[in-house]
Amino acid sequence: MTSRERILTSIGHKQPDYVPLDLGGTPSSGISAIAYNKLKRHLNLTGGHTRIFDVVQQVVQPEENIMDMFGVDVIDIGRAFNEKDSDWYDITLADGSVGQYPKWFHPQKQENGDYLVIDGEGTAIAKMPVGATFFDQTYFPYCEDYPDDYRDLDHQMGKVLWSALVHSPWDHATEPDFYSQLRERTLKMRETTDRALMITCGCNLFEWGTFLRRMDNFLMDTYADPENVEILVGELMERHLATLEKVCESVGDIVDILRFGDDLGMDTGMFMSQEKYQTLFKPHHKKLNEYVHKHSNMKTFLHSCGSIYPIMGDLIDAGYDVINPVQTTAYQMDPQVLKREFGRDITFWGGGCNTRFVLNRSTPEEVYDYTRRMIDIFYQDGGFVFNQEHNIVPDVPPENLLAMYRAVADAR
Numbered sequence: 001m002t003s004r005e006r007i008l009t010s011i012g013h014k015q016p017d018y019v020p021l022d023l024g025g026t027p028s029s030g031i032s033a034i035a036y037n038k039l040k041r042h043l044n045l046t047g048g049h050t051r052i053f054d055v056v057q058q059v060v061q062p063e064e065n066i067m068d069m070f071g072v073d074v075i076d077i078g079r080a081f082n083e084k085d086s087d088w089y090d091i092t093l094a095d096g097s098v099g100q101y102p103k104w105f106h107p108q109k110q111e112n113g114d115y116l117v118i119d120g121e122g123t124a125i126a127k128m129p130v131g132a133t134f135f136d137q138t139y140f141p142y143c144e145d146y147p148d149d150y151r152d153l154d155h156q157m158g159k160v161l162w163s164a165l166v167h168s169p170w171d172h173a174t175e176p177d178f179y180s181q182l183r184e185r186t187l188k189m190r191e192t193t194d195r196a197l198m199i200t201c202g203c204n205l206f207e208w209g210t211f212l213r214r215m216d217n218f219l220m221d222t223y224a225d226p227e228n229v230e231i232l233v234g235e236l237m238e239r240h241l242a243t244l245e246k247v248c249e250s251v252g253d254i255v256d257i258l259r260f261g262d263d264l265g266m267d268t269g270m271f272m273s274q275e276k277y278q279t280l281f282k283p284h285h286k287k288l289n290e291y292v293h294k295h296s297n298m299k300t301f302l303h304s305c306g307s308i309y310p311i312m313g314d315l316i317d318a319g320y321d322v323i324n325p326v327q328t329t330a331y332q333m334d335p336q337v338l339k340r341e342f343g344r345d346i347t348f349w350g351g352g353c354n355t356r357f358v359l360n361r362s363t364p365e366e367v368y369d370y371t372r373r374m375i376d377i378f379y380q381d382g383g384f385v386f387n388q389e390h391n392i393v394p395d396v397p398p399e400n401l402l403a404m405y406r407a408v409a410d411a412r
Contacts, residue, residue, distance in 0.1 A: 003073035018412035034394035042398035078168035080185035252296025265306025289319030326351030371407035
């Protein structure tokens with residue numbers, strides 16, 4: 001099987017020739033710049049570049065030699081942009097190692113060592129405290145209240161860090177020939193790799209509410225002010241469907257998977273009741289999936305962290321083909337239960353190794369054994385793509401990373 005065939009066979013709930021693997025196919029399935037540099041040093045790999053394509057999370061594009069080494073089966077089409085060395089510049093990471101930012105991103109270092117992002121209107125929209133490895137949102141456009149109308153919504157969305165600091169290919173979206181370039185570059189990529197192709201579109205609904213109103217306000221709104229929540233979600237849907245129309249027209253026949261995002265869970269439970277999800281968000285999630293499935297060949301992928309067991313059936317009913325990151329240490333997210341109850345209807349893209357308690361804190365032997373157990377649970381009868389639970393964080397020892405990938409290789 002080719003990598004693309006392997007991925008699509010597993011999403012089709014058939015057993016592929018061996019375990020499919022993702023590293024860096026999405027902004028939530030990759031590796032932080034610091035962890036990446038530590039891995040390269042451990043492997044005595046010199047040269048190349050540590051290119052941070054997601055500047056908010058400080059996540060890198062894995063290089064071809066790394067992807068070949070571990071047998072990665074999927075690739076993000078965003079790397080078809082910003083291909084030239086001149087598109088990047090060197091920066092110093094929190095651990096003193098070197099990475100690269102895209103040339104459009106220039107955070108301002110403060111006297112105390114913090115980094116601020118100031119937009120063109122002088123608004124501080126993001127902050128990375130000294131020694132930190134992640135930019136936090138600092139500007140919430142509708143924090144005080146909902147607007148009287150949404151004529152300014154596009155402008156205000158553009159001031160939120162997740163939009164203002166968006167990763168490729170969307171950092172080129174304002175260019176007049178963006179969608180023709182997206183198709184041309186993606187076609188070239190499809191001709192030169194047999195890896196499955198992924199595009200990240202976001203189309204968040206619940207999360208955009210938290211980006212605009214701030215988490216505490218929007219959570220209260222879902223109960224105390226559902227009418228305004230519904231109006232906002234309706235406005236977001238208009239914009240998301242317009243984007244999906246262009247994406248499906250330009251690359252819907254040549255990209256294999258489209259990634260949505262909407263974090264609906266925490267470690268200890270969901271952000272809302274199942275009833276609230278069914279009322280406020282599920283009908284819209286269903287429309288997004290129906291549009292993609294009707295107007296393209298792409299499978300749909302939802303990134304949703306945390307404890308989401310109560311709505312797994314709803315997500316399947318809404319039409320998602322894939323769920324990620326499968327946070328098995330969250331409440332009610334027992335891997336055996338998930339596979340038994342939902343494994344015939346949705347693909348688990350993740351759950352392969354916990355990144356918060358195992359991959360960064362255990363011995364290599366413990367990481368290997370844990371990873372093999374997770375593969376044994378999820379891999380049977382397809383419906384599984386190996387990925388650690390979310391991104392590989394900076395404190396993960398390279399020895400543990402190699403133990404995790406050795407477990408995958410041995411399972412193959």
